[in-house]
Amino acid sequence: MSRLRYLLLVACLFADKPAIAEPTPTVIVDIAGIGASRLAELKRETGVRWSAEFGQELLLGIEPGALRDWQARPGVRPAAPEELWVRGHVCAHQTQQPALSRVGGFELLRMPPGTLRHAALAGVAGHPLPADGVVSRELRNEATQKAVLGASPQVQALVNGIDAERWFQTMSLLAGYNRNSFSPALGPSRDWILSAFEGAGLDPSVFEYILSGGTGCTPAPPAVTIGNPIGVKAGVETPGEWVVVGAHYDSRNSVRCDGTANPQPGANDNASGCAGVIELARAFATVETRRSILFMCFSGEEQGLWGSRRYVESLQASGDIGRVVHMLNLDMIGFDAGGTLDAQIVTSNAQAAWAAQYAAAAGTYAPELNIINSTSVAGNSDYWYFLQAGVPAVFTWENGVAGYVHYHQSTDVPANMTRARELAGGILKMDVAVLADVAGLVALFRDGFE
Numbered sequence: 001m002s003r004l005r006y007l008l009l010v011a012c013l014f015a016d017k018p019a020i021a022e023p024t025p026t027v028i029v030d031i032a033g034i035g036a037s038r039l040a041e042l043k044r045e046t047g048v049r050w051s052a053e054f055g056q057e058l059l060l061g062i063e064p065g066a067l068r069d070w071q072a073r074p075g076v077r078p079a080a081p082e083e084l085w086v087r088g089h090v091c092a093h094q095t096q097q098p099a100l101s102r103v104g105g106f107e108l109l110r111m112p113p114g115t116l117r118h119a120a121l122a123g124v125a126g127h128p129l130p131a132d133g134v135v136s137r138e139l140r141n142e143a144t145q146k147a148v149l150g151a152s153p154q155v156q157a158l159v160n161g162i163d164a165e166r167w168f169q170t171m172s173l174l175a176g177y178n179r180n181s182f183s184p185a186l187g188p189s190r191d192w193i194l195s196a197f198e199g200a201g202l203d204p205s206v207f208e209y210i211l212s213g214g215t216g217c218t219p220a221p222p223a224v225t226i227g228n229p230i231g232v233k234a235g236v237e238t239p240g241e242w243v244v245v246g247a248h249y250d251s252r253n254s255v256r257c258d259g260t261a262n263p264q265p266g267a268n269d270n271a272s273g274c275a276g277v278i279e280l281a282r283a284f285a286t287v288e289t290r291r292s293i294l295f296m297c298f299s300g301e302e303q304g305l306w307g308s309r310r311y312v313e314s315l316q317a318s319g320d321i322g323r324v325v326h327m328l329n330l331d332m333i334g335f336d337a338g339g340t341l342d343a344q345i346v347t348s349n350a351q352a353a354w355a356a357q358y359a360a361a362a363g364t365y366a367p368e369l370n371i372i373n374s375t376s377v378a379g380n381s382d383y384w385y386f387l388q389a390g391v392p393a394v395f396t397w398e399n400g401v402a403g404y405v406h407y408h409q410s411t412d413v414p415a416n417m418t419r420a421r422e423l424a425g426g427i428l429k430m431d432v433a434v435l436a437d438v439a440g441l442v443a444l445f446r447d448g449f450e
């Protein structure tokens with residue numbers, strides 16, 4: 001994840017607008033997995049003025065007379081809406097201010113109202129609580145349950161081809177390289193990824209660009225020419241229609257542009273995602289697809305999404321951006337913060353149907369996952385410029401990076417990830433099922449059809 005970019009756009013259904021201007025006693029209620037009807041009941045209870053969902057927690061604005069009763073309930077604690085501030089997890093590592101609540105990439109903080117009013121001018125990262133009150137939404141609380149599809153034998157066979165242990169080995173191997181964008185070891189890691197793509201039967205190439213300026217580093221490091229390794233699986237019917245599967249392979253430690261000193265294994269961030277791209281490519285090696293799939297790992301992400309940005313710009317310049325029917329991004333898929341295999345599906349509100357398709361695939365092929373469906377879009381990973389270019393792009397990842405103390409540290413190693421195989425395995429099974437649908441399976445295990 002990059003610290004450079006932050007943007008929050010939220011839109012979801014909501015009953016009432018929080019009364020920001022008028023102080024209202026507020027409580028936070030734990031709603032993890034309580035279901036749609038109980039959630040609706042809570043919002044309608046006597047004394048509730050407004051509500052705001054925050055993933056596994058519900059914020060309730062309470063009539064002053066009812067506050068004492070609410071505070072006496074188990075699992076309820078106080079908060080104040082006019083002091084609430086939502087910020088990306090990337091900021092959580094910059095200050096010690098404790099969060100009131102946390103979901104996935106977002107934290108809810110209490111801030112003095114005066115600070116809130118001037119936050120934008122003061123350069124304080126974050127955003128007031130969205131007017132619709134929804135920062136992210138847990139699928140188990142949706143009135144419409146996640147669809148469970150009838151499993152397709154062809155897709156199920158592809159899902160079975162996801163090998164979480166093989167993914168873990170790939171991830172561990174990548175974590176052995178110092179993959180900072182300014183590191184001399186970035187090139188060898190790029191070449192290793194290319195050879196992995198070749199091994200999966202893909203046509204390998206490198207998209208090269210110059211990383212100079214805009215790195216967020218002082219003094220600015222000298223410009224470097226670096227690349228994104230790409231492996232193409234040509235579609236057999238409409239090869240000019242592309243599905244892009246990407247994840248950044250560069251890493252960093254506490255120093256963003258440190259090319260040589262200190263180890264920067266970036267196991268979770270983001271050897272896990274790049275190894276996921278390779279694992280998906282290997283799973284698809286046994287089948288033909290109607291559309292082409294472009295598997296790629298980006299560089300320069302930690303300096304500001306430069307690898308994906310330059311690539312999208314090149315597609316816009318050549319006109320090929322119109323070929324991209326879908327983009328899937330993987331970034332940090334191996335840390336199970338809560339012990340419940342939470343996984344986030346993130347896209348813009350306009351692409352909510354895509355999020356629903358991923359959720360349905362999880363319900364069918366990876367039911368062990370607890371899906372957090374978020375239309376709160378943080379421009380902090382490589383799907384961002386695809387989304388900005390009008391491509392339906394979805395970001396699948398873990399939920400709880402704010403609790404990953406090894407984030408951007410030299411201790412981001414495989415041993416410090418939690419239930420990595422289960423979480424990444426589940427996310428990749430969900431992803432491969434959607435990709436099978438989008439790319440279009442022609443025949444599975446070709447030998448079996450001959």
Ligand SMILES: [Zn+2]
Nearest residue numbers: 001269270331
């Ligand atoms: Zn990352």
